Amino acid sequence: MTITDLASLVEQARAGRVRAVARLISLVEDDGPELRSLSAELAPLTGRARVLGLTGPPGVGKSTSTSMLVSAFRARDLRVGVLAIDPSSPFSGGALLGDRIRMHDHTVDAGVFIRSMATRGALGGLATATPQAVRVLDAAGFDVVLVETVGVGQSEMDVVALADTTVVLLAPGMGDGIQAAKAGILEVADVFVVNKADRDGVDQTVRDLRHALSLGRRELGPSWRQPIVRTVATTGEGADELLAALDGHHEWLVAQGELEARRVRRASREIEAIAVASLRARLGGVRGGEVLSGLAKQVAAGETDPYTAADQLTKGF
Amino acid sequence: MTITDLASLVEQARAGRVRAVARLISLVEDDGPELRSLSAELAPLTGRARVLGLTGPPGVGKSTSTSMLVSAFRARDLRVGVLAIDPSSPFSGGALLGDRIRMHDHTVDAGVFIRSMATRGALGGLATATPQAVRVLDAAGFDVVLVETVGVGQSEMDVVALADTTVVLLAPGMGDGIQAAKAGILEVADVFVVNKADRDGVDQTVRDLRHALSLGRRELGPSWRQPIVRTVATTGEGADELLAALDGHHEWLVAQGELEARRVRRASREIEAIAVASLRARLGGVRGGEVLSGLAKQVAAGETDPYTAADQLTKGF
Numbered sequence: 001m002t003i004t005d006l007a008s009l010v011e012q013a014r015a016g017r018v019r020a021v022a023r024l025i026s027l028v029e030d031d032g033p034e035l036r037s038l039s040a041e042l043a044p045l046t047g048r049a050r051v052l053g054l055t056g057p058p059g060v061g062k063s064t065s066t067s068m069l070v071s072a073f074r075a076r077d078l079r080v081g082v083l084a085i086d087p088s089s090p091f092s093g094g095a096l097l098g099d100r101i102r103m104h105d106h107t108v109d110a111g112v113f114i115r116s117m118a119t120r121g122a123l124g125g126l127a128t129a130t131p132q133a134v135r136v137l138d139a140a141g142f143d144v145v146l147v148e149t150v151g152v153g154q155s156e157m158d159v160v161a162l163a164d165t166t167v168v169l170l171a172p173g174m175g176d177g178i179q180a181a182k183a184g185i186l187e188v189a190d191v192f193v194v195n196k197a198d199r200d201g202v203d204q205t206v207r208d209l210r211h212a213l214s215l216g217r218r219e220l221g222p223s224w225r226q227p228i229v230r231t232v233a234t235t236g237e238g239a240d241e242l243l244a245a246l247d248g249h250h251e252w253l254v255a256q257g258e259l260e261a262r263r264v265r266r267a268s269r270e271i272e273a274i275a276v277a278s279l280r281a282r283l284g285g286v287r288g289g290e291v292l293s294g295l296a297k298q299v300a301a302g303e304t305d306p307y308t309a310a311d312q313l314t315k316g317f
Numbered sequence: 318m319t320i321t322d323l324a325s326l327v328e329q330a331r332a333g334r335v336r337a338v339a340r341l342i343s344l345v346e347d348d349g350p351e352l353r354s355l356s357a358e359l360a361p362l363t364g365r366a367r368v369l370g371l372t373g374p375p376g377v378g379k380s381t382s383t384s385m386l387v388s389a390f391r392a393r394d395l396r397v398g399v400l401a402i403d404p405s406s407p408f409s410g411g412a413l414l415g416d417r418i419r420m421h422d423h424t425v426d427a428g429v430f431i432r433s434m435a436t437r438g439a440l441g442g443l444a445t446a447t448p449q450a451v452r453v454l455d456a457a458g459f460d461v462v463l464v465e466t467v468g469v470g471q472s473e474m475d476v477v478a479l480a481d482t483t484v485v486l487l488a489p490g491m492g493d494g495i496q497a498a499k500a501g502i503l504e505v506a507d508v509f510v511v512n513k514a515d516r517d518g519v520d521q522t523v524r525d526l527r528h529a530l531s532l533g534r535r536e537l538g539p540s541w542r543q544p545i546v547r548t549v550a551t552t553g554e555g556a557d558e559l560l561a562a563l564d565g566h567h568e569w570l571v572a573q574g575e576l577e578a579r580r581v582r583r584a585s586r587e588i589e590a591i592a593v594a595s596l597r598a599r600l601g602g603v604r605g606g607e608v609l610s611g612l613a614k615q616v617a618a619g620e621t622d623p624y625t626a627a628d629q630l631t632k633g634f
Contacts, residue, residue: 035624036622036624036625039622039623039624039625040622040624040625042622043616043619043620043621043622044620045619046619047617047618047619057374057375058374131623132623260617263617264610264613264614264617265613266617267612267613267614267616267617267623267626268609268610268612268613270616270623271609271612271613271616271623271626271627271630272597272600272601272609272627272630274623274624274626274627275600275627275630275631276593276596276597276600278627278631279593279596279631279634280589280593283589283592283593284589292585292588292589293581293585295584295585295588296581296582296584296585296588297581297584299360299584299587299588300364300577300580300581300583300584301364302360302361302362302363302364303360303361304360305353305356305357305359305360306356306448306449306584306587306588306591307352307353307356307357307591308353308356308357309584309588309591310588310589310591310592310595313588313589313592314592314595314596317596317634
């Protein structure tokens with residue numbers, strides 16, 4: 001694809017053509033040679049969208065909550081782009097789309113773009129592709145970009161933690177406070193949502209959460225008291241309160257100069273992830289791959305240790 | 318610490334001195350300058366232990382299952398080392414030890430070593446420290462090294478997937494089969510355990526699992542049919558069946574030449590992780606840190622794109 005083709009695709013995406021947006025995100029996912037030119041093309045067009053992250057353990061209702069948020073933003077006439085990050089599975093050969101079916105309500109609305117992204121199992125996959133996809137949606141003129149991720153792992157956390165505002169979802173009966181803290185989700189949250197608030201145990205979950213929060217202080221500059229919003233995403237209950245909490249956090253970010261700081265931090269990690277991925281590719285390249293496999297056999301046999309082996313591998317750098 | 322001190326610590330660890338083992342693992346966690354010498358010291362002593370990985374979503378009973386397995390291996394008079402990987406939390410300042418209390422039964426037994434390891438939030442943390450800690454326990458003469466990790470994220474998966482045999486725990490009512498597949502845990506499992514098998518819904522969970530497994534084939538050489546074992550870890554029910562399944566898989570690995578292949582693969586990833594961490598450190602070092610933060614500001618302002626910035630960052634390599 002030529003640079004002219006790319007520029008034309010970007011222009012179509014900005015004009016609201018859904019297929020152009022989809023093609024651009026495919027380019028990002030494919031991680032092909034066009035990505036560099038595309039990234040250069042997008043750079044001056046970015047920085048306008050509000051980027052929201054949404055995460056939580058499996059089963060808390062992330063998809064329905066995303067759907068609820070999409071409706072709420074649409075009611076304000078804002079365009080919303082959704083990136084649903086699914087760990088890839090060899091079983092499905094890609095992203096599992098099962099629970100996207102609920103999002104069907106929004107698929108005929110031109111102001112909404114929804115995309116499931118597979119992570120291809122590569123550690124670098126999430127870290128490099130997601131921010132690029134966010135850039136595509138931002139450049140295409142979406143007012144809000146919502147990154148939703150299943151799972152509670154470190155790399156998934158890193159992704160949502162890069163949002164302007166990160167929403168952590170919990171639900172009653174999902175395990176005690178310690179389990180939540182172990183999952184590493186308390187510290188990344190700007191706003192908590194206790195979904196399925198019509199179920200038994202919701203008060204206990206809110207209490208556990210308050211208690212866990214009272215044990216720690218966040219060390220992220222001027223303190224922000226993380227609100228806890230109760231929702232029933234399936235009925236839309238609590239949507240207004242959640243939107244108010246998100247707006248409150250956005251205003252706080254702007255007032256503190258923290259929005260700019262977060263975006264610089266995000267750019268920094270993004271650059272680093274790309275740099276590491278390119279160095280990693282050089283390690284595993286034709287020549288590196290041979291060297292690595294020879295070294296791995298020596299380490300497995302106890303003939304050398306992995307540090308010495310790593311030194312030999314990076315000798316040429 | 319001198320090399321002589323290190324050699325003496327290793328010798329004490331091999332003689333069964335628990336404190337020496339603990340100090341060696343602290344050296345690994347601290348990621349200090351001694352790690353290279355230590356790794357060289359350990360290399361010729363490794364390769365004897367059976368390395369088991371145990372994972373599953375929060376709340377399935379990983380700690381009690383680990384405890385049950387420890388008892389079962391001890392009944393065979395095998396020495397067991399346990400590494401419990403906890404994502405670190407700023408709230409606790411390190412690993413959360415709450416659920417380790419159940420492991421207390423084993424703490425007076427010299428044939429058992431249990432250690433919670435914090436991951437310090439760094440993506441490279443898990444990937445580099447865990448295999449080194451496994452090496453310490455292997456070199457110290459533990460017959461079985463059990464790596465247990467909470468969470469279902471990609472980096473956590475990468476850790477347990479490096480075991481000789483990976484056990485994935487599920488429990489009734491933890492969400493449907495699709496949720497499990499999304500969490501990426503089906504493909505890493507060599508043996509499945511459905512714990513809390515005295516609860517309602519266990520048959521449904523086993524059926525869902527069988528169904529999910531029937532949808533896919535693993536592409537890991539000669540096929541191994543992943544057994545599904547039902548346990549009640551709190552009472553020890555199913556421990557014999559689980560041990561038999563683990564032995565069966567171990568025999569299969571040996572018969573297929575797959576044990577050696579897995580260990581070479583593990584060594585390869587270990588070398589690569591160390592190499593990437595050292596390159597990453599160079600990127601973020603004194604000079605690199607300044608360059609990176611300048612580039613990040615430019616990217617955040619849309620003045621340049623992250624690929625161009627990454628090229629500039631790695632220019633000197």
